[in-house]
Amino acid sequence: MSDKNALIQPDRGQKAVTIHLLNKDGLEPFLKGLSVPQRAALDAQKFTGEAGSHAIFADGDSWAVAAGVAAPAALTSWCLGKLAEVLPEGTYRCSGGEAGKALLGWITGQYRFDRYRSDASDEGPRILLTTEVRAIDAVTAAAEATELVRDLVNTPAEDMGPGQLEAEAEGLAKAFRAEIHVTRGEMLEREYPMVHAVGRAAGRSHAPRLIELEWGDPSHPKIAVVGKGVCFDSGGLDIKPGAGMLLMKKDMGGAAHALALARLIMGAKLPVRLHLLIPAVENAIAGNAFRPGDVLKSRAGISVEIGNTDAEGRLILGDALARAGEKEPELVIDFATLTGAARVAVGPDLPALFTREDRTAQEVLDAGLAVDDPCWRLPLYEGYREYLKSDIADINNAGSSGFAGSSTAALFLDRFVPAGTDWIHFDTFAWRPAAKPGRPKGGEALGLRAAWHLLQQRYTPAGR
Numbered sequence: 001m002s003d004k005n006a007l008i009q010p011d012r013g014q015k016a017v018t019i020h021l022l023n024k025d026g027l028e029p030f031l032k033g034l035s036v037p038q039r040a041a042l043d044a045q046k047f048t049g050e051a052g053s054h055a056i057f058a059d060g061d062s063w064a065v066a067a068g069v070a071a072p073a074a075l076t077s078w079c080l081g082k083l084a085e086v087l088p089e090g091t092y093r094c095s096g097g098e099a100g101k102a103l104l105g106w107i108t109g110q111y112r113f114d115r116y117r118s119d120a121s122d123e124g125p126r127i128l129l130t131t132e133v134r135a136i137d138a139v140t141a142a143a144e145a146t147e148l149v150r151d152l153v154n155t156p157a158e159d160m161g162p163g164q165l166e167a168e169a170e171g172l173a174k175a176f177r178a179e180i181h182v183t184r185g186e187m188l189e190r191e192y193p194m195v196h197a198v199g200r201a202a203g204r205s206h207a208p209r210l211i212e213l214e215w216g217d218p219s220h221p222k223i224a225v226v227g228k229g230v231c232f233d234s235g236g237l238d239i240k241p242g243a244g245m246l247l248m249k250k251d252m253g254g255a256a257h258a259l260a261l262a263r264l265i266m267g268a269k270l271p272v273r274l275h276l277l278i279p280a281v282e283n284a285i286a287g288n289a290f291r292p293g294d295v296l297k298s299r300a301g302i303s304v305e306i307g308n309t310d311a312e313g314r315l316i317l318g319d320a321l322a323r324a325g326e327k328e329p330e331l332v333i334d335f336a337t338l339t340g341a342a343r344v345a346v347g348p349d350l351p352a353l354f355t356r357e358d359r360t361a362q363e364v365l366d367a368g369l370a371v372d373d374p375c376w377r378l379p380l381y382e383g384y385r386e387y388l389k390s391d392i393a394d395i396n397n398a399g400s401s402g403f404a405g406s407s408t409a410a411l412f413l414d415r416f417v418p419a420g421t422d423w424i425h426f427d428t429f430a431w432r433p434a435a436k437p438g439r440p441k442g443g444e445a446l447g448l449r450a451a452w453h454l455l456q457q458r459y460t461p462a463g464r
Contacts, residue, residue: 007125007126007128008136018094019067019092021096023051025049047066051070054066077101078437078439081105081436081438081439082437084105088126091128100132101371145264146445150444153444162199162229164231165259176267179213181213193296194297196208198230198281201236208280210280210323211277214276215274216266218273221273224325224327225332226317227252227259228251229255230281230283231280231281235283235309236309237290238292253337254337254338254426256443259276272455279319306396308397325417329421330421332424335426335428337427337431350375351427351428352426352428353365353424355425368449380410384399387408388412406427431444
């Protein structure tokens with residue numbers, strides 16, 4: 001992670017390089033106020049005010065930056081992300097207005113995952129000054145949560161197995177004085193049989209477990225946050241091809257999102273009773289691996305026929321969601337890198353969103369747009385439940401049709417969430433296949449800030 005506390009600081013009149021935020025319409029008036037040499041410098045760099053472009057020019061005994069943005073009066077989270085990557089180290093301030101939402105991208109644009117590199121950069125930070133002092137803590141927290149997801153997802157499975165996810169949860173529990181409980185071994189087999197079945201082939205070194213963390217005043221509204229923690233997915237006996245395994249270190253991306261959201265909730269002291277649940281497994285291959293055609297018991301008492309061992313995420317989530325429902329929460333949020341079908345439907349940038357309530361769906365969509373973390377709703381269509389029918393069990397874990405794969409996966413999960421519970425399911429990619437300003441290639445938080453903004457809207461007391 002970058003040193004986030006140093007990247008945005010209160011503006012107390014320190015010496016800083018000025019960044020002039022411009023678009024094509026505002027370029028001509030700006031040029032009129034410059035000297036001939038200054039205009040020549042911008043012209044030589046072919047600066048036109050196009051969004052994402054920038055140019056450097058002399059400014060008295062120092063220098064300044066002209067930066068193109070789409071709308072200087074309505075900055076996005078990412079419009080300064082590229083600048084934060086490419087400008088020389090130093091201290092900067094925006095002229096003619098504050099950076100607003102762009103403070104986030106200024107921080108996340110300087111993220112580097114260099115844990116395994118011998119040539120890691122030692123360049124200093126780019127610091128942005130702001131008079132929006134009250135925003136610094138909130139922006140820093142959002143950036144830290146985003147970069148936590150990136151770090152966890154980017155870490156290879158050998159160093160990010162079920163034990164390491166447990167250690168991350170233990171760290172949160174210690175930092176925020178939360179209660180933590182981990183179920184393993186024979187007790188896991190009895191209480192969470194699907195979690196055990198999926199993870200048992202990984203052996204002792206990556207043994208499966210159900211991680212639970214509870215925090216907050218028990219009298220406050222109860223919410224559950226659940227994250228799929230498949231630390232590596234070989235596909236099991238329905239083994240993936242080699243190309244299909246290359247990114248499977250990211251199959252614990254749902255757990256990463258859940259941990260990051262829990263950190264935001266506890267860090268902000270949101271008045272809720274939080275129940276965090278992470279079923280952590282590796283879907284490996286061994287003589288005791290679960291098989292296609294097996295029928296598994298579940299914590300909810302629903303029998304599940306295994307149509308495909310590569311549809312394992314929904315199995316472990318089923319047990320975790322059943323456990324979450326036992327606490328009678330008023331809201332359940334789960335994150336999972338659940339289906340390739342969601343990526344086919346909405347691409348890599350948009351997490352697929354499923355909810356039971358139209359009102360809740362609209363709240364999430366609005367929250368995502370407000371913080372530049374958009375989502376896209378897909379249907380929990382009752383007509384597709386027939387795809388999950390089994391001849392010998394209550395339900396099959398794999399759809400009988402090639403159609404609506406993300407919807408059928410969500411409908412499977414729906415069976416394990418108690419009726420009447422407000423439920424939000426994010427089928428997220430947790431990965432960025434190509435870099436964008438403020439968002440490097442690799443692990444990524446998609447849906448995290450949308451969920452956090454929704455929770456703030458619902459549970460922040462008036463006047464706070």
